[in-house]
């Protein structure tokens with residue numbers, strides 16, 4: 001056992017001697033998390049606070065529909081509406097050209113007579129209904145069909161993001177539905193008034209009566225609203241944690257290149273003890289990294305107006321989860337470091353596989369947005385297990401028992417990786433030959 | 434010097450992965466307890482390969498070897514306790530000090546505490562390195578590194594020591610100290626196996642030498658007797674050149 005502690009001491013001394021390297025190891029991930037959080041939060045808040053997404057509106061209708069859509073888009077506070085540029089009203093061709101050139105992202109064209117068509121349609125419908133009540137049989141009105149529809153044209157910049165496009169289309173649909181409904185309401189009033197002169201229409205305008213309240217059930221604390229940051233900080237932190245593959249394999253390969261490892265192979269001590277010492281010391285590094293990133297999320301990012309990171313209250317569970325996640329990252333590093341022959345091999349393979357595993361694991365795009373077969377793959381990524389575990393602990397106040405499946409998988413991954421390294425070491429001579 | 438065979442090598446062959454030419458082609462040797470045994474040969478002869486197999490760094494492709502009666506395959510762990518290895522290239526942690534390096538390697542041999550401190554202090558004083566104890570290896574001169582490299586392999590007072598070119602690239606003073614120390618260890622009963630390109634040095638130091646070339650033994654015996662057998666060559670170096678030819682090696 002004292003050989004193990006001596007090896008730990010050696011490993012720590014080497015880390016501490018490279019003070020600059022050590023500081024980088026702790027500071028860089030923190031900076032990464034903060035910058036990513038700021039960039040993202042800024043992106044979303046600009047979407048919600050500052051009406052800065054320009055929309056060209058070509059209103060050929062000059063009637064209610066055009067006016068209502070314009071009002072609606074304005075009141076959403078996301079878009080800035082332009083109906084004219086430099087004093088000249090925007091035409092269809094002009095809008096198309098601007099979008100094609102990429103100077104604007106969206107243009108909406110409301111064709112001439114749109115309001116008239118809706119109005120006509122609504123009138124036909126209301127007349128049919130009202131007259132149907134008065135004259136249920138032999139009513140010539142009931143045979144009238146109105147198949148006219150209006151076609152609002154929207155030009156999108158081809159480079160525009162899918163999510164933005166869907167959000168915009170949804171907003172547009174919502175307004176046109178609303179407008180149609182209020183016209184029906186208005187027409188009914190007019191028709192009823194014609195038939196029953198004593199009828200007094202209500203003063204109020206048509207109002208929506210279905211509203212949506214967003215609630216995110218999260219254990220006891222119902223108010224814990226998961227902003228994107230709440231989800232993403234643990235994801236980025238895990239991503240950074242798995243990057244330990246670079247310093248870890250670096251240290252292993254350096255030790256081999258410098259010859260110290262060859263000397264150790266001639267000594268009565270097993271390879272297992274040597275690398276477990278390395279794993280232990282680097283696990284402490286990983287855990288400190290992770291804690292620092294969480295602290296940044298909790299205390300530094302709020303200074304920039306980003307909601308403070310929620311981490312729940314199961315500290316024991318978080319500690320255990322940090323340990324098993326580090327072990328998974330380090331087991332992977334040991335395997336890569338044992339098999340790779342050069343720094344370049346280890347770095348290239350390590351970086352690419354961490355990026356792939358984190359993308360597969362739903363760290364960049366949530367798993368539920370992935371295509372079916374990718375979703376199955378996601379359940380094979382250790383980064384996914386760790387992420388799910390942390391989200392459960394942070395946002396759902398999970399107990400240790402709740403996250404045992406994740407912890408068990410991470411631990412199993414560690415054991416498989418270590419065994420692979422030992423097996424490789426067994427069938428290949430200590431020095432590459 | 435006793436007649437007890439401490440290292441027995443039989444038909445040892447090593448073909449490195451990815452090469453078709455064997456690095457050693459069936460070497461057989463007996464080394465006796467208490468010898469200073471010289472492994473001589475031009476570059477690429479197979480000296481390092483032979484030592485590496487004996488220390489358990491490589492598996493031999495075929496053949497067998499025993500150290501102190503124990504097979505190098507099946508009893509490697511026991512063998513590691515009684516052998517000391519000084520690699521050809523300096524094998525130390527550059528960012529740790531001499532003392533820290535020696536402490537770590539001593540621990541790996543299973544020595545600790547006061548005993549280890551005494552051994553390290555003794556090693557450093559023999560080689561006049563007391564004042565370099567707390568210097569990082571990276572900041573030491575080549576000669577000092579080599580001396581520390583040597584101490585690291587001897588801390589556990591091994592029965593058999595393997596030294597791969599311990600005197601290469603160092604000044605005359607250091608070389609004398611190292612060779613004297615090896616002689617002293619040998620007097621205390623340690624078997625010393627060492628490789629060298631210095632024939633004069635080997636002639637003076639070794640009780641027996643083996644000359645290998647291109648992976649095979651070309652001559653073996655007491656250096657003075659070898660010279661006596663070939664009076665026309667005057668010294669070991671000329672015999673060496675005669676046996677191994679004058680072409681350059683890779």
Ligand SMILES: Nc1ncnc2c1ncn2[C@@H]1O[C@H](COP(=O)(O)OP(=O)(O)OP(=O)(O)O)[C@@H](O)[C@H]1O
Nearest residue numbers: 432433449456474475476477478479480481482483
């Ligand atoms: N790791 C290796 N992989 C492949 N071939 C090797 C390896 N190490 C040595 N060799 C080859 O094996 C042969 C013997 O090399 P070895 O290092 O044993 O020679 P040596 O006698 O120690 O030489 P030197 O005096 O230059 O140290 C050489 O041809 C060398 O190129």
Ligand SMILES: [Mg+2]
Nearest residue numbers: 480481521597
């Ligand atoms: Mg050599």
